[in-house]
Amino acid sequence: MKNTPCLLAAALLLAGCVHGDNVERLQAGMDREQVRAVMGPPEGSTYTPGKDCAYYTVLRDFWSRTPWSMSDRYYVCFTDGKVETYGKATQSAQMTAP
Incomplete structure (x- = not known):
């Protein structure tokens, strides 16, 4: 019972994240529902x-994680409802993203 609050907090933290394997399934031309x-x-x-x-x-996958960096930010850009570009967002890309 003592671990329940910790497990609940970990589940809520991970609920908003996507696993890295999913990014590899993205392709140009996919529509919004497929993404x-x-x-x-x-x-x-x-x-x-x-x-x-x-x-x-x-x-990030298990071997790429460090205590201060366990996730990355990614973008998926659509033109006319279809994926045009996608990838890892960097600080400069986030500032210039349309």
């Missing part, structure tokens, strides 16, 4: 006329 089936709902998004990008937190 949602693979990645789940996005954590955030940006919009410009004709193009929008969704952002996800993706857990």
Whole structure:
């Protein structure tokens, strides 16, 4: 019973994250529903006329994790409802993302 609060907190923390294997299933040309089936709902998004990008937190695989860095941020950009680009978001890419 003492571990229940810790397990619950860990489950809530991981619930909003996507596993890294899912990113490998993305392909250019997928529609929004296909991306949602693979990645789940996005954590955030940006919009410009004709193009929008969704952002996800993706857990690193076990061997790539460090205590201060267990996840990466990824983007999926759509043009006319289809995936045009996707990949790991960097600070500079997040600042210039449409």
